[in-house]
Amino acid sequence: MARRAGIAAMLAGATALAGAVQADTVPSFNLYGLPGLIDMPDANMAPDATLGMTYGRIGTANRGSVSFQIAPRLIGTFRYTGIEDFDHNASVDGVYYDRSFDLRFQILTEGTWRPSVVLGLQDFIGTGIYSGEYLVATKTVAPGWQVTGGLGWGRLGSYNGFDGFGERSAEVLGTGGQPTTDRWFRGDIAPFGGVAWSPNERLTFKVEYSSDAYDIESEQAGFEHNSPINLGMDYRFAGGTQLSLYYAHGSTLGAQLTYAMNPRTLGVPGGVESAPDPVSPRSPAETADLGWTTDLAAAEASTQARLARSLERERLDLEGFDLEPHRATLRLRNTTYSAPAQAIGRAARVMSRVLPGSVEEFVIVPSENGMPTSAVTLRRSDLEALENEAAVEMLARARFDEAPRDTPAMELAEYPRFLWSLAPSFGYATFDPDGPLRIDLGASLRGEVQFTPNIIFSGSINKKIVGNLDEITRESASELPRVRTDYAEYAREADPRIPRLTLAFYGKPASQFYSRLTVGYLEAMYAGASAELLWKPMDSRLAIGAEINYVERRDYDMLFGLQGNETTDPVTGITRSFPHVNGHVSAYYDFGKGYNAQLDVGRYLAGDTGATLTFTREFVNGWRIGAFATVTDVSADDFGEGSFDKGLIFTIPLSVGTGKPSRNDTTLTIRSVQRDGGARLSVDNRLYERIRENHEPDAAASWGRFWR
Incomplete structure (x- = not known):
């Protein structure tokens, strides 16, 4: 159980991101919440960092899943299923709730003649109800046409299979959560496959031959498995949401809704904040003028006050300040900007507008709860020369050092x-x-x-x-x-x-x-x-x-x-x-x-x-x-x-x-x-x-x- 403030804003933001993933870059998700046909997997991968959420129903089972493309070739899935009319001692009002995890790895990417090949573990640390492994290949044979074929073990090897290596237990583990390594790639092996046709970017029609006999549901939930042939149709909305309809097992209708987004491509939040003031360039005379140093203490106090007011307009806090003829050190508290570089950049521009012209070196010390964390040194002349250039140019000239304990601190008035x-x-x-x-x-x-602080x-x-x-x-x-x-x-x-x-x-x-x-x-x-x-x-x-x-x-x-x-x-x-x-x-x-x-x-x-x-x-x-x-x-x-x-x-x-x-x-x-x-x-x-x-x-x- 957990509690967090701000959840309403988070949900509103998630809704606003419906168009974050383009429909034509995300493959179809199957009823297990992974790229696939209908029940069977294929060898497609989602774009790197895609987060896919599905909810569907087939037969007596309601399935919800969250999948994440961990790396370009690795995807993981958490699935939660409620199976109705399930005869099991852990059932609640006739519904058995099951949690399972999947991993799949792409061995080969698709080439001109080479298919994509994926190795997968399904329900590998669960109760074993959905436990299965597979090796599957998918190839695009013509524009809009994909062909898939594979071999399945465990649940995916239960229909018209042939003898494989070793024995495989069919026991449902009561507590779940235990890696079922003694079952992996053991027992009967069965082939599966299918074809997907997309006449346009919105529609995909599928037909598959399933190697899942649904033995457990047939025995304990009265499920009818009359045919290995499943039919499906996906429709992708403009925002990338996928609606899928199925006729499966010769006996049942199914449907699923899939929503995909990609945190990696969303950009840095924000955008409605006011623009910062520009860098204030110096004239040669200002750069050489050291007249202000005749009363350095008074100049430092006056400059500190102006600096604090200017930083406050940028929603930044001044925690300490030290002024020298050619160098100034600013201890900065950032409570506003999620990107530390944005706070550093705004503070640097404020310094360029407030500090005397002879100060060439800016040392900005970000502080967290009063703890100086680093010292970022910038040359003022670089700020003046590179303001309209790419930020990476400024990064190449920045220097990061350890922040000493005795960085300047303000009076606590x-x-x-x-x-x-x-x-x-x-x-x-x-x-x-x-x-x-x-x-x-x-x-x-x-x-x-x-x-x-x-x-x-x-x-x-x-x-x-x-x-x-x-x-x-x-x-x-x-x-x-x-x-x-x-x-x-x-x-x-x-x-x-x-x-x-x-x-x-x-x-x-x-x-x-x-x-x-x-x-x-x-x-x-x-x-x-x-x-x-x-x-x-x-x-x-x-x-x-x-x-x-x-x-x-x-x-x-x-x-x-x-x-x-x-x-x-x-x-x-x-x-x-x-x-x-x-x-x-x-x-x-x-x-x-x-x-x-x-x-x-x-x-x-x-x-x-x-x-x-x-x-x-x-x-x-x-x-x-x-x-x-x-x-x-x-x-x-x-x-x-x-x-x-x-x-x-x-x-x-x-x-x-x-x-x-x-x-x-x-x-x-x-x-x-x-x-x-x-x-x-x-x-x-x-x-x-x-x-x-x-x-x-x-x-x-x-x-x-x-x-x-």
């Missing part, structure tokens, strides 16, 4: 500062068997007192307006302390609620090191203290961090009470305690081109120890899509449904829906199921993401916004 906002709030819970998606909508009143007291209070999170009623037994599975009690009893109320201290104890100490009500379920130390060199792709937390569980009403670190299982009545102390050592690595990995090793809330691997792909415009998996010393049986913690991450910049520059975003975490193993404290403002934004690799990636 303007502190404390008080900020507040009233915004929509959004809460959700996914994959509760009685209701796979539950949502609360409400309002969130947020406040923040900045005693200094480094010391911040903040909190929020939320009030539900409409929703059904409090209707979660189904309890499940846990072999672990209920550190997360009691979220239903919090949903029912906490309204209004205080999600967070904290006092945070930020610092830079040494060069390349950053620190955070947060105390108070840290998240919805836990209060206590959280301390973090991060080592992140300015020009390095590697960072190392450590975090230690001392926590106590909050009362269910999410106000000010605490209830101690003991939980009682409502099903078994067993009371279990869990430790106050947890924490992790973390390694972060930026592979370049937006690919990032994070490895966290340590102790989790329930006292289990293990590791979490997170892999994300990030884009300059603020979008981020990724996946994570956590494995601890808790066995799959003790963990329960899902076997281990895993899920998907979607970060969407808030400015998508507003068109205005903003550093705020919304992160949605979709877990296959929320259990107690591998559960981590959800503390705000961990250091790595904000610190690295102002370091050379990330700042250079956004440098195209320097002149915006």
Whole structure:
């Protein structure tokens, strides 16, 4: 369960992006949410970074999926299916809900004579209901005509197959979530294939020969499979949305809606902000004039005041300033622009208009919560000469250095500062068997007192307006302390609620090191203290961090009470305690081109120890899509449904829906199921993401916004 403000703007933005992917560049998606024919896969790939979302129905099954083109040759899919009239002990009111993951890799791309060839794993860590593997080839044989043929194993080898290698279990795994490596490419093999014809860019007609006998549905859901021949038609709307209609298995009609978008090609959000003032060029006389230095202290004070006012008009904050005859150092706080280069560029132009003409070197020090993160040095003469040139020319002349601890800081006369906002709030819970998606909508009143740039007291209070999170009623037994599975009690009893109320201290104890100490009500379920130390060199792709937390569980009403670190299982009545102390050592690595990995090793809330691997792909415009998996010393049986913690991450910049520059975003975490193993404290403002934004690799990636 998670809550984020600004969801309404995010949804509005997603709707506005309907035309982000051109219809003729995205292949048809099949009923499994992957490029394919109808039920069968083909060997097409979507454009790099395409995000495809599908919802369809065939026979007794409703299928929803999210697919992401991770790399040009690799695509992954998460699928959620509800099968009606399914005779299984985990069915709810006759509906069996199933989660599954797919991966497929393109071995060969299509050439003049060579077909595209893809190897795929379907439902490779699920319950096994949709488990199958395939090798498939697709070739364009004439304009608008594609022919596909392949071999399938598992479910895709169940109709008119022949003996393959080894035996394959047909058991449905009760908890799911376990890699089924003992089944891959084993058992019967069956051929499949089909033809797709597109008379124009809107219409595609398909016919396929399916190698799926639908044995499980026929046995347990009364499904009729009378024919391997399936027929389909796709219609693409102008915005790229695909509507598909099917007649399948000789017995049933089906339909599907597909929506595709591409975060990589959306551009950087914003665009309605006012244009910055231009660079103010100097005359030779101004460049040589040092008369103003006769009273340097007075000149510095006067210039600092003018600089602060000018930066405020650009929605930037001055945190420190030092003026020398030929050099000026500006400590800059950016609370507005998602691209650090845009903030640096605007600050540089302000400096060119305010500083005395003899000042040739500008040193801009981006600051995060009072911590200087880097020092970007620009020559004023380069700004004057290159303002109308490509931003890359300015990047070639910029220099990035470590920011020393003793960068200039202003007197604190303007502190404390008080900020507040009233915004929509959004809460959700996914994959509760009685209701796979539950949502609360409400309002969130947020406040923040900045005693200094480094010391911040903040909190929020939320009030539900409409929703059904409090209707979660189904309890499940846990072999672990209920550190997360009691979220239903919090949903029912906490309204209004205080999600967070904290006092945070930020610092830079040494060069390349950053620190955070947060105390108070840290998240919805836990209060206590959280301390973090991060080592992140300015020009390095590697960072190392450590975090230690001392926590106590909050009362269910999410106000000010605490209830101690003991939980009682409502099903078994067993009371279990869990430790106050947890924490992790973390390694972060930026592979370049937006690919990032994070490895966290340590102790989790329930006292289990293990590791979490997170892999994300990030884009300059603020979008981020990724996946994570956590494995601890808790066995799959003790963990329960899902076997281990895993899920998907979607970060969407808030400015998508507003068109205005903003550093705020919304992160949605979709877990296959929320259990107690591998559960981590959800503390705000961990250091790595904000610190690295102002370091050379990330700042250079956004440098195209320097002149915006």
